Amino acid sequence: MAILSLAWKSLLNRRFTALLTLVSIALSVTLLVGVERLRTEARSSFANTLSGTDLIVGARSGPVQLLLYSVFRIGDATNNLSWESYQDIAAHPKVAWTVPISLGDSHREFRVLGTTEAYFEHYRYGRDRRLSFEEGQPFSDLYDAVLGAEVADTLGYQIGDAIIVAHGAGEVSFAKHDDKPFRVLGILERTGTPVDRTVHVSLEAIEAIHVDWQSGAPIPGLSISADQARAMDLTPKAITAFLVGLESKIATFQVQRFVNEYPEEPLLAILPGVALSQLWDLIGVAENALLIVSAFVVVVGLFGMLTALLTSLNERRREMAILRSVGARPGHVFALIMGEAGFLTLLGVLSGMALLYLALIVGQPLIESRFGIFVPIGGPTPYEWVLLGAVIAAGFLVGSIPSYRAYRLSLADGLAVRI
């Protein structure tokens, strides 16, 4: 259409201001869609902090509390569950595997988790990703430890280093199990999950460091050395929680009911996916705030365009009169300004998306290694299309303001050339 080619040439003529407007729209679009994409991936990454596990079983408390201490190592269990109950449930015919978890001790600011080798075999996060070793291997000796990536990074530990476990979860602990030091045997790859902040030892080791302890303090006069402990029966009496994998997902509710109605002691079984999304709903307010802020940035970007177009109108009244003299209707003048707004918006959205993909290509490995969030580089999702459509619609809406003003001016001025 003739008037659109005029609009295009007019923009090229004012390419400096046009470019500035374009850049501000493009950056705001990059931000908006980037935030939306990160937010979606952060949500799904959070929901996949623990995957492949069908149930988490612990002493009876609230689902979010159980999730917090068993998966996120936040807070403490009110109660343990007995080894017998664990054995009993693990033997249920629908149960394929279990991973016991024993918490309560710490190393510096990091929690110590007692478990079995099943942990390294069955623990899954993200989209069915398993734990892998950056260095070393799972514990084999009683006093071996496997560190999460962040533990090793923060404290500068390497394979073979000795570490002392402190009793309790406080950051400053005066009760240390310093008679039974551990040796670092393995360091895990970064996962972006709480596993990174965990020191893993065997269940027997947890038992061994507590053989001469009672009620949270060493028994006076009793001291059993590290080697003496090896000879003792180190079968735990209780654990904190355990992860359950089932033969088939169909049995989930059957086993959950079996646990919740377990007669010997009060237990609770939760579905990790459900509990995780409950928890996300609690903390997800921030992500919505972020999206709203970036939407406002788009509005600011479009207001920049509004200002640029409106301020240009006065100096363009002569141009309007010339166009009218050669037969342009006031509607053409409207279309001219609208065309400029449309070009700016569309090009802004296009270059914003181009910028986003560039940033994703560059940033993807970085985001994955730092935060464990894998941001896929795919086409826009339906919701992103909706966002982009909204930006374009808003651009046209904003563009209609100077267009209408130009329309009124050209109607009033006619062929009179006013400056």
Added chain:
Amino acid sequence: MVIDIKGLQFRWQPSAPLVLAIEDLTVAPGERLFIKGASGSGKSTLLSLIAGVTTAAVGSVRVIDHALEQLGSVERDHFRADHIGYIFQMFNLIPYLSVVDNVTLPCRFSARRRNKARSRGRGLDAEARRLLQHLDMDHADLHQRAVATLSVGQQQRVAAARALIGSPELLIADEPTSSLDADRRESFIRLLFDECRASGATLVFVSHDASLEHLFDRVIDLAVVNRSL
């Protein structure tokens, strides 16, 4: 008649004072009419009425057998695009278009003028260059330059070429020479005459500069014709 005004009375608002009152004004085809008028004599209003940008409540303005007051605003815009070439006092050109694009601008809005411009068997741009050549703008490098870098005289000649492209029946020139120096004025007007003669166009030339009067077929003093004054 190319222009036939009868019993015209014009005011901006029904309650506003009369701005223009013309009992009878006719312009014959091919005529070169000089309308003399100082500022405030109503000449801008008269040109707006002839060009169909505004209409009068009383009287009739017929231009090329169209009673403008009977046409809607869109039809009048079409009418202007098809039949009228218009030259302003100065700054006639769209700054972001090339010289040739400025000349062919009316053809974007009028199919009639586009077809007429092409009737010589050449493209629009070739026709624009032919007109520019006739108006002593035959340097090819001039056609490529940004219009803002042209001299005022060159700009007015580009404006004349634009008004002439597609051979509209009526050319309206609103003080087109006031920004030119004295010896360039006459040569500009002679070029304009030549082109009007070649295309058979009627020329209505408005100016307050009486020194140009003698070049024209007929002179009208708006101060005499306009009875509202």
